Amino acid sequence: MNAYVTEFSVPESFSPVHRAEQYIRNTRFDRPTLVVDLEQVAAQYDALKAGLGRAAMHYAVKANPAPEIIAKLAEMGSNFDAASRAEIELCLSQGAPAERISFGNTIKRVSDIAFAYQVGVRLFAVDAEEEMHKIAENAPGADVFVRVIVENCDADWPLTRKFGCARDKVLHLLELAGSLGLNAKGLSFHVGSQTRQAAMWENTLDQVAAIWQDAKEAGFDLSLLNIGGGFPAFYGDEIQGPTDYARAVMAQVQARFGDVPELIAEPGRGLVAEAGMIAAEVVLVSRKSENDLSRWVYLDIGKFSGLAETMDECIRYQFLTDRDYEDTGPCILAGPSCDSADVLYEKRPVHLPLGLKSGDRIIIPSCGAYTSTYASVGFNGFPPLDVVVLP
C-alpha cells in the first residue's frame, strides 16, 4: 500500500460508499488504488442474505480476493465459491472451514482437485465427462453438481458458451457421476454477470427448470440447485436494491423448482462492487490534429491495470472529478499502456469536464469487483492496482 493519508475523518452520517470516496479525496496516491469499504461489504451481505432467504451464499472469491473481505465474510457465516487451489488456500487461511467452500470452476487442474479433497472440500462443479473422471479419481465419493449452459442471456457481462453443458448431456453426466461413485446432487447455472433486473432471469430459469424436470422424470433424485451469480451493481443504469432483487429471483426459483432441499447462490459483483472505488489520475489530454473533434483523455489506469471489464464497452463505469461543476464534453477515454487495445470507451464517448488536465484526480465508483484481480502484474512496467481496505 502506497497511500499517504493527509486527513481522514469521516462523519458517521456518511453512507459506506462515501467512506471510500472520502478516504480517496483526503489521500494522495502514487499509483492507481482501489479503496474498499469493509463495512459496506458487510451491509451488502446482510441485504442479499435477507432477500435470498434459505439459499446459502457462496461468495465468488474471484470478484475480489482481498484477505480482509474473505475474513469478514467468513466471520459473518458466508460460504465460498473458489475457482482454484489458491482461492481455496486463501479461504482456509482466512478462517473459512473446508465444508463451507465449493470448487465451482468447471475447468480444474487435477492437482487442484486432489488438494481440495485432501483439505476437506467436498462439493465440485462439472460440465464434461473428462472432468467427472478427474473428480472421481481424485475426490472419490464427492458431491457434484452439473453446470448447465445458458443461452440468450440479457446480462451486461455474459458467461455463455464457455461454461456448462447442453440439455442433451446433463442426464448423461448425472448418470456417469453415479456410476463413478460420486454423489450427483443437482444442477448449477450462471445467468450472466451484471443481470440488471430480476425479471431478466426468467428465460434462463425456464431453460434450467425444463432440464431439472427431465432429470427428475429420468429418476434422478436432485437435491441441490445452485443459481450462481449475476446480482448487479450500480454503474449508472437503474437496478433493483439487493434485497428486493434477491427476493424476486428466489420467488421465480420457487415458482419453477418448488421446495428444493438445498439452494446456493454465488454472488460476486453484487456483493463487493459498490463497496470499492478506484483513485486514478489523468495523465494526458490531447487532440490528434488541430481540427480533431475528438478529445482524448488518457488515465493512469486502463484495460491491463484493472479496468478489463471495459472490453467491448460492456461495463460502463462512472467518473467523478474535482471539476464536476464545469461544463462537460465528450471524450475518448484510454489507458496509459502502449497497446492500442487499451481504449476504454470510444463507441459511446464519456462526457468529462472540458477543463480536465494532466494531474487531475479521477474517482471511479463501483469498482470493488473484477478490478484488482484483472490487473496485470506489470504490463509496460505499470504496477498492478493497489488495494486499500477500510476496516
Ligand SMILES: Cc1ncc(COP(=O)(O)O)c(C=O)c1O
Ligand atoms: C461459477 C461462478 N459463480 C459465481 C460467479 C460470480 O458472478 P457475479 O459476479 O456475476 O455474481 C462467477 C463469475 O464468473 C462464476 O464463474
